[in-house]
Amino acid sequence: VGDKAKEQWNNGDKVMVLVAGGSYAEYVTAHMGCVMKIPEGISMIDAAGIPETFLTAYQGLRLIGNIKKGDIALIHAGASGVGTAAIQLAKFFGAKVATTVGSNEKIAYCKKIGADTAINYKHGPWVKTLQEFTREWNKPGFDIVYESIGKDYVEANQEVLGVDSRWIVYSCQSGTEADKLSLSTLMRKRITLSGTVLRARSADYKTNLVKCFQNEATNGFLNGKLKVITDKTWPMEQIADAHKYMEDNLTMGKLVVTIIQDEQ
Numbered sequence: 001v002g003d004k005a006k007e008q009w010n011n012g013d014k015v016m017v018l019v020a021g022g023s024y025a026e027y028v029t030a031h032m033g034c035v036m037k038i039p040e041g042i043s044m045i046d047a048a049g050i051p052e053t054f055l056t057a058y059q060g061l062r063l064i065g066n067i068k069k070g071d072i073a074l075i076h077a078g079a080s081g082v083g084t085a086a087i088q089l090a091k092f093f094g095a096k097v098a099t100t101v102g103s104n105e106k107i108a109y110c111k112k113i114g115a116d117t118a119i120n121y122k123h124g125p126w127v128k129t130l131q132e133f134t135r136e137w138n139k140p141g142f143d144i145v146y147e148s149i150g151k152d153y154v155e156a157n158q159e160v161l162g163v164d165s166r167w168i169v170y171s172c173q174s175g176t177e178a179d180k181l182s183l184s185t186l187m188r189k190r191i192t193l194s195g196t197v198l199r200a201r202s203a204d205y206k207t208n209l210v211k212c213f214q215n216e217a218t219n220g221f222l223n224g225k226l227k228v229i230t231d232k233t234w235p236m237e238q239i240a241d242a243h244k245y246m247e248d249n250l251t252m253g254k255l256v257v258t259i260i261q262d263e264q
Contacts, residue, residue: 002032004032005032005035008032008035009032009035013037014037014038014044014047015035015036015037015038016035016036016038016047016048016050016051017030017034017035017036017051018030018034018036018051018052018055018198018206018209018210019034019051020199021199024236024239024257026259031203031206031207033203033204033206033207033210033211034051034203034206034207034210035210036050036051036210036214036218039218039221039222040222041221041222042221042228045230045233045256045258046228046230047228048254048256049081049228049229049230049253049254049256050221050228052081052082053081053082053084053085053254054085054089054213054217054226055198055209055210055213056082056085056170056198057082057085057086057089057146058085058089058209058212058213058216058217059196059198059209060086060146060168060170060196061073061086061089061090061093061144061146061168062089062093062212062216063209063212064166064168064194064196065144065146065166065168065194066166067089067090067093067095067143067144068093068094068095069093069094069095070094070095071090071093071094071095071096071143071144072095072096072097072098072133072134072137072139072142072143072144072162073086073090073095073096073097073098073142073143073144073145073146074097074098074099074100074130074142074144074145074146074147074157074160075087075090075097075098075099075100075115075146075147076099076100076145076146076147076148076149076153077099077100077101077147077148077149077173078099078100078101078106078110078115078118079099079101079102079106079109079110079251079252079253080148080251081229081231081251081253081254081255082148082170083099083110083148084110084113084229084252084253084254085229086146087099087110087113087114087115088113088114088220088225088226088227089217089226090114090144090146091114091225092217092220092225092226095143095144096116096137097114097115097116097117098115098116098117098118098119098130098133098142099115099117099118099119100118100119100120100121100126101118101119101120101121102120102121102122102249103120103122104120105252106118106120106252107119107120109252113227113229116133117130117133125156126156127156127159127160130142130160131159131160134160134162139162140162140163141160141161141162141163141165141189142160142161142162142165143162143164143165143166144165144166144167144168145157145160145161145165145166145167145168146168146170147167147168147169147170148169148170148171148172148173149171149172149173149174150169150171150172150173150174150175150176150178151172151174151175151176151177151178152174152175153174154178154179154180154181155180158180158181158182158185158186158189158191161189161191162189163189163190164189164190165189165190165191165192166191166192166194167191167192167193167194168194168195168196169193169194169195169196170195170196170197170198228253228254229252229253229254230253230254230256231251231252231253231254231255232245232255232256233255233256233257233258234255234256234257234258235257235258236257236258236259239257242255242257
């Protein structure tokens with residue numbers, strides 16, 4: 001523990017941390033402002049699934065998207081690690097949630113953790129179905145779209161977003177080109193489009209992010225409103241299998257690679 005950090009942390013404290021990279025190592029250094037105490041009752045394995053997923057989702061939905069009670073949010077890739085965190089956080093802050101996933105099994109799972117509706121995008125166009133969902137809540141469109149898809153959903157996202165809405169992109173799995181982006185639609189609907197990559201943020205930004213998350217959301221793990229969704233764990237020796245599982249789009253929650261056995 002560094003000299004300045006000793007005022008806050010002691011050797012032996014059980015913590016979770018948002019690192020800038022290198023977390024596959026047995027040991028890693030971390031900025032003291034990016035370290036969090038593991039919530040009571042959370043195992044080391046589940047704690048490993050909190051920082052990257054929940055802080056990424058919290059940053060996008062709350063700090064950038066300013067999600068609030070009464071909003072309607074569309075979260076793409078809802079069964080992913082960040083997706084499962086985003087669904088729960090959106091509900092935690094009082095929003096209605098729709099999500100897109102790639103299987104009927106994932107539909108059931110996302111509804112189980114809080115999504116109000118879920119669509120299997122493999123069954124065809126989903127724009128009209130989701131427009132009907134927003135109309136059920138007397139909204140002309142979604143207040144927030146939070147997504148990691150990119151190119152393939154650019155046109156559809158513009159169709160389902162409402163007036164004065166927020167569109168937050170944190171990854172581009174289908175490509176970075178946005179040839180179907182209509183500036184006239186953005187202006188007419190007054191859509192705010194924001195792109196963000198958490199890793200590139202400064203230590204000061206991440207320190208503030210961690211502080212805000214702890215003040216607003218950490219209590220959710222104690223009262224049961226937020227839960228770490230750990231899909232599978234692998235020992236470090238089988239890390240290639242973990243990556244293959246993720247590449248095959250089988251994930252429902254967070255994947256955790258263990259270095260030592262968590263006896264708790």
